Amino acid sequence: xxxxxxxxxxxxxxxxxxxxxxxxxxxxxxxxxxxxxxxxxxxxxxxxxxxxxxxxxxxxxxxxxxxxxxxxxxxxxxxxxxxxxxxxxxxxxxxxxxxxxxxxxxxxxxxxxxxxxxxxxxxxxxxxxxxxxxxxxxxxxxxxxxxxxxxxxxxxxxxxxxxxxxxxxxxxxxxxxxxxxxxxxxxxxxxxxxxxxxxxxxxxxxxxxxxxxxxxxxxxxxxxxxxxxxxxxxxxxxxxxxxxxxxxxxxxxxxxxxxxx
Amino acid sequence: xxxxxxxxxxxxxxxxxxxxxxxxxxxxxxxxxxxxxxxxxxxxxxxxxxxxxxxxxxxxxxxxxxxxxxxxxxxxxxxxxxxxxxxxxxxxxxxxxxxxxxxxxxxxxxxxxxxxxxxxxxxxxxxxxxxxxxxxxxxxxxxxxxxxxxxxxxxxxxxxxxxxxxxxxxxxxxxxxxxxxxxxxxxxxxxxxxxxxxxxxxxxxxxxxxxxxxxxxxxxxxxxxxxxxxxxxxxxxxxxxxxxxxxxxxxxxxxxxxxxxxxxxxxxxxxxxxxxxxxxxxxxxxxxxxxxxxxxxxxxxxxxxxxxxxxxxxxxxxxxxxxxxxxxxxxxxxxxxxxxxxxxxxxxxxxxxxxxxxxxxxxxxxxxxxxxxxxxxxxxxxxxxxxxxxxxxxxxxxxxxxxxxxxxxxxxxxxxxxxxxxxxxxxxxxxxxxxxxxxxxxxxxxxxxxxxxxxxxxxxxxxxxxxxxxxxxxxxxxxxxxxxxxxxxx
Numbered sequence: 009x010x011x012x013x014x015x016x017x018x019x020x021x022x023x024x025x026x027x028x029x030x031x032x033x034x035x036x037x038x039x040x041x042x043x044x045x046x047x048x049x050x051x052x053x054x055x056x057x058x059x060x061x062x063x064x065x066x067x068x069x070x071x072x073x074x075x076x077x078x079x080x081x082x083x084x085x086x087x088x089x090x091x092x093x094x095x096x097x098x099x100x101x102x103x104x105x106x107x108x109x110x111x112x113x114x115x116x117x118x119x120x121x122x123x124x125x126x127x128x129x130x131x132x133x134x135x136x137x138x139x140x141x142x143x144x145x146x147x148x149x150x151x152x153x154x155x156x157x158x159x160x161x162x163x164x165x166x167x168x169x170x171x172x173x174x175x176x177x178x179x180x181x182x183x184x185x186x187x188x189x190x191x192x193x194x195x196x197x198x199x200x201x202x203x204x205x206x207x208x209x210x211x212x213x214x215x216x217x218x219x220x221x222x223x224x225x226x227x228x229x230x231x232x233x234x235x236x237x238x239x240x241x242x243x244x245x246x247x248x249x250x251x252x253x254x255x256x257x258x259x260x261x262x263x264x265x266x267x268x269x
Numbered sequence: 270x271x272x273x274x275x276x277x278x279x280x281x282x283x284x285x286x287x288x289x290x291x292x293x294x295x296x297x298x299x300x301x302x303x304x305x306x307x308x309x310x311x312x313x314x315x316x317x318x319x320x321x322x323x324x325x326x327x328x329x330x331x332x333x334x335x336x337x338x339x340x341x342x343x344x345x346x347x348x349x350x351x352x353x354x355x356x357x358x359x360x361x362x363x364x365x366x367x368x369x370x371x372x373x374x375x376x377x378x379x380x381x382x383x384x385x386x387x388x389x390x391x392x393x394x395x396x397x398x399x400x401x402x403x404x405x406x407x408x409x410x411x412x413x414x415x416x417x418x419x420x421x422x423x424x425x426x427x428x429x430x431x432x433x434x435x436x437x438x439x440x441x442x443x444x445x446x447x448x449x450x451x452x453x454x455x456x457x458x459x460x461x462x463x464x465x466x467x468x469x470x471x472x473x474x475x476x477x478x479x480x481x482x483x484x485x486x487x488x489x490x491x492x493x494x495x496x497x498x499x500x501x502x503x504x505x506x507x508x509x510x511x512x513x514x515x516x517x518x519x520x521x522x523x524x525x526x527x528x529x530x531x532x533x534x535x536x537x538x539x540x541x542x543x544x545x546x547x548x549x550x551x552x553x554x555x556x557x558x559x560x561x562x563x564x565x566x567x568x569x570x571x572x573x574x575x576x577x578x579x580x581x582x583x584x585x586x587x588x589x590x591x592x593x594x595x596x597x598x599x600x601x602x603x604x605x606x607x608x609x610x611x612x613x614x615x616x617x618x619x620x621x622x623x624x625x626x627x628x629x630x631x632x633x634x635x636x637x638x639x640x641x642x643x644x645x646x647x648x649x650x651x652x653x654x655x656x657x658x659x660x661x662x663x664x665x666x667x668x669x670x671x672x673x674x675x676x677x678x679x680x681x682x683x684x685x686x687x688x689x690x691x692x693x694x695x696x697x698x699x700x701x702x703x704x705x706x707x708x709x710x711x712x713x714x715x716x717x718x719x720x721x722x723x724x725x726x727x728x729x730x731x732x733x734x735x736x737x738x739x740x741x742x743x744x745x746x747x748x749x750x751x752x753x754x755x756x757x758x759x
Binding site: 058060079080081084085089090092096097098099100101105108109110111112113114115117118119122123125129132133136159161175176179180 | 497500501504505506507508509511512515516518519520521522523524525526527533537753755756
């Protein structure tokens with residue numbers, strides 16, 4: 009069953025065609041990796057799915073319903089959440105607040121109810137706090153304890169990446185879009201992230217679309233790999249199929265003639 | 270491999286030594302100060318707010334001085350304004366430079382519904398909700414076209430709105446509907462609207478110039494809104510506003526409707542300004558458009574309060590308004606201003622001059638330099654030391670034997686003022702012992718200019734001094750007195 013489906017999506021910035029005629033789908037419970045050289049259109053793909061840009065042509069469907077014309081927050085409310093390649097945490101809020109803030113779309117209490125502290129609002133606040141603690145505990149002790157009340161800017165780079173994932177899971181997401189989750193991490197942390205992505209599916213029940221450059225991670229986690237170059241899908245299949253595809257090798261390393269020159 | 274999963278020394282996935290050993294690494298300041306500091310951080314914030322409310326409520330009871338109560342009322346109105354601005358600027362991070370227009374709009378709104386202007390005299394319980402609702406609506410309308418703007422673009426649009434408000438109300442004495450109807454006086458033009466009704470509820474009314482009553486009205490409004498804001502701060506909406514301030518795109522993508530949140534922030538800020546406006550109009554019994562113009566400085570003062578206290582901090586709203594407004598009032602008196610001037614110089618020297626022996630050398634040098642100049646001037650130009658020091662007491666009589674006080678200081682004072690500005694500029698270019706040496710005549714020149722020229726212009730010097738106080742405090746604590754330090758880029 010297809011959770012996310014992109015039907016011949018195109019997107020141009022001025023005269024530059026960033027994505028052209030792209031067809032892609034992610035099945036329920038699947039982990040799909042998107043690979044490709046820099047500038048291949050991977051992050052633009054994420055921006056199209058989350059509604060930051062609208063596609064010029066084509067349609068994007070989530071669980072069979074079109075996402076076109078929806079604001080990003082509405083798309084998030086329908087179950088798509090993402091992390092960012094260049095981390096975009098709420099740096100001056102605490103670790104716990106970062107996660108609590110993301111519960112906005114599936115909670116209700118407005119200003120009036122917050123001021124009056126109605127029983128419903130207090131219950132909801134307790135639930136939000138509980139949700140945040142639960143999402144943070146997913147990362148073992150890394151984001152626990154005193155760190156809850158620390159500002160997010162005090163976290164190390166790797167912990168910031170973890171916090172972004174925790175924040176994304178606190179929305180009511182079914183589909184997680186992870187934009188280079190292992191970027192800037194050391195080998196141990198990279199290994200841990202790969203393990204974590206697997207656990208996100210097993211324990212969290214998420215469907216995951218991930219952009220990743222680290223081929224060990226891609227190999228370890230992917231059910232299916234999609235390779236993009238210049239906005240065009242050049243290969244799709246298992247990791248081994250894609251990794252040995254001549255067009256993928258060419259996109260990364262150039263043609264033999266060009267490489268030996 | 271030596272580090273398998275069974276190796277007890279291997280770093281286990283998810284286990285963080287740093288977190289586990291955090292409490293042992295934590296260092297606390299020793300002594301009594303450390304104990305006080307730790308205990309204070311445990312006190313919940315509302316306790317401080319309550320303490321402030323009680324202290325403020327006692328003020329009119331312990332003093333019958335009408336002036337103090339009036340200043341207290343003004344300070345409370347400023348606090349209300351800063352509290353509203355704290356929502357738009359402090360929480361949502363929207364630079365709203367048209368903010369005081371909401372204050373003016375509401376003051377005029379109250380005046381139109383409760384004065385002989387149109388012969389309307391509504392009950393206060395009806396006027397306040399109507400005026401506040403209208404101001405909230407105006408906040409919505411201003412935010413609607415500007416909700417997609419950020420930063421300086423939003424600032425320019427809202428500044429334009431503020432000036433638009435002023436221009437319309439300043440020239441509103443001949444208003445006709447597109448020229449079809451006869452011109453009608455709506456706002457009273459530059460003469461404003463006088464003879465505004467006092468607050469009256471079911472026939473019971475506050476007496477004319479009864480600032481004490483308005484003080485309590487403003488205090489109750491402020492305390493109620495302060496606690497309300499405290500609750501909102503820690504609610505779903507408060508978190509969303511702060512997320513929006515931190516990163517609008519990330520907030521939107523984490524499910525927060527950024528545009529709607531901006532509208533709500535604008536409208537809430539406007540509503541609080543509106544409430545303050547009604548109290549202002551009734552307490553002062555007249556409103557004039559020029560009070561809300563950019564050149565009146567009101568906007569800058571409210572911003573100064575917010576930033577000094579720490580944007581985003583509710584305690585900062587109280588402290589900021591207190592420090593700025595009380596400073597402005599204290600500095601009306603030349604004697605007080607003189608003490609503030611010398612304290613500021615001394616404090617800056619003590620804070621900035623290291624090592625201590627340089628400080629001692631500069632102070633001793635300045636003292637010696639002064640006596641030498643005084644001796645020379647009294648020998649060659651006796652009229653140059655015949656003036657009076659601005660203050661009496663020990664400081665005043667001491668100064669009379671130290672600083673040159675010409676009997677007619679106008680021209681020489683003006684020249685010296687220009688020289689002082691130049692000297693300070695040169696001072697910033699110098700380094701090392703040359704700078705310390707140059708500081709001696711500069712300090713003396715500063716005292717000379719103050720005693721001979723600045724002290725007789727309190728209306729100007731108080732603004733200069735408040736500016737200097739702001740610079741000094743913001744240098745010491747860029748995040749504001751009670752603000753938390755922020756990072757923009759890491």
